Amino acid sequence: MQWQEVVNKAVDLRQWFHRHPELTWQEKNTAAKIRQCLTDWQVEWRACATYGTVATLGKEKQGEHIALRADMDALPIQEQTSLDFQSEVDGKMHACGHDGHMAALLGTILWLKLNEVQLKHPVSFLFQPAEEGGHGAKHMIDEGALDGIDFIYGWHNWPAMPFGTAVCPNGAVMSGNGSFHIQVSGLGGHASQPEVCQDPVLAAAAITLNLQQIVSRKMPPQAAVVLSVTHLNAESSVTVIPQTAEVSGGIRLSDPKYRPQINQLITEIAQQTAAAYGVTAQVEIRPRYEATINHPQAAQNYRQVLAEVFGQNCDQVDLMLPIMASEDFSYYLQQIPGAFALLGMSDQTNASFSYACHSPHYQFNDQLIERVMRVFINLAIKY
Incomplete structure (x- = not known):
């Protein structure tokens, strides 16, 4: 399977997730879809926190063990986008881009599975339920999702930033x-x-x-x-x-x-x-959640890879940090070193990608999927 085929597969998965949103602690079908993909790709996985999943590649390899995370839940919002693949569930919508987060992580897993020989150390992948106020990260930790993990990385799309920009500061990134x-x-x-x-x-x-x-x-x-x-x-x-x-x-x-x-x-x-x-x-x-506070070394690793994928000046963006939105990724960073990045999504040619998260008009920019896959793959191989 070639690179573009993997990217297209990830985009198709994103659209499937978007059509089938499930609310916090209700992600049963979402989890089943993820686990079926992992099984089909012969990737080892285990259930965690009911609908959460922890998958691992390169388990037998030595060196630092990193984790990459995606959140899963949708929101109780009636979609107003008129997309061909808009929500098929009345009153529920992926209005925060978690469908894109899951798709990018699945695309990363598929490519790394096809090229597992390049891995020099183990990499785990956390699909986490209940980020939207449900403290899903805490439940994942309580059930051992971070056992053996040395560093963890996550991200969130941010419509207030232009596509091609990325920020990952030392210290607080979200409140x-x-x-x-x-x-x-x-x-x-x-x-x-x-x-x-x-x-x-x-x-x-x-x-x-x-x-x-x-x-x-x-x-x-x-x-x-x-x-x-x-x-x-x-x-x-x-x-x-x-x-x-x-x-x-x-x-x-x-x-x-x-x-x-x-x-x-x-x-x-x-x-x-x-x-x-x-x-x-x-x-x-x-x-609810504490601030999401990046660890300096992990943030530096992340920035280096972001610069390789998005360009050396990708962090030159008019955004005051920390943003005042919150993330339960903070639970992970209270336990082990790691970092969280915000990736720009707005596009001057398509105003739809500028609607704020949690808007009924929100649309995820699928161009981010390939970029995030490259970032995660570089993190997995290099760090």
Whole structure:
């Protein structure tokens, strides 16, 4: 099988994955497709974290053992692209490019299997479920996906960068995140008698405003922190002051050291503001992922290969790092050395590739598949 045949096979697989999206912790058919490919290609694999798969080539070889990772899950989004191979599942869509991530990794495996003699050390391939908030990486680690692995590499397409660009910094490349959920409880009653009520709506509005001081007045200007209130709910009729109101939202932070302070401030501000309005606030903070922080040596290895494939100036791009999106690849980097790269996807000749991840109009740029295959193959052979 020639190179272009392998690339075409990978593109076909991408389109199959795109037609058959499955949500977080529901990737049963996706896993079956991946495992059937590996079996057909006579690649050794084992199940991990239910729908995850760990495949290995060159297992008998000596030297440092690297791992390459792809995520698998889709999103609960109704696709609006009109692609010939658009989602066949109502309300579900690969709107973040995980279909392309899987396809590029499968193409890499097939080529390396056909040329396994070139491998000087073992290489593993992690197909990971539940990246979209499901902590799939943690489950993979808990079930031994990193056992014997010395370095790990991953990537994500990024529509805000032009095709042909790539960034892989030392240190943080993506931010950590978390969510807060505040229930404000008061005393409801008739809207004509506010004096005999304890209004949770007014308190919730004040809490929303007061939370904004955390970033603007409590964090150093150099800290990359975002706090957004994204949900307010105080369901009632127009003549009723309700008993409760809910305030919730998300936080993003590039350095884990700020998380305890931010969490404490959210709780203090919500409860003290509530007290000032004669109501109470119960606060729940749910940590999600920590920042994705690259290890310098692994990042240097990655940058060298990226420059070989994308060009020496591929990292010359107008992008402020770390980006504020989050990735559970951070779990891997907390355990072993590794690095994560962002690869540009937008194309001036096709505006469709510029839609942001998680948009119903999002489209993955299939030109990336061959490029990523070359990067991964070079990493596997050289490092």
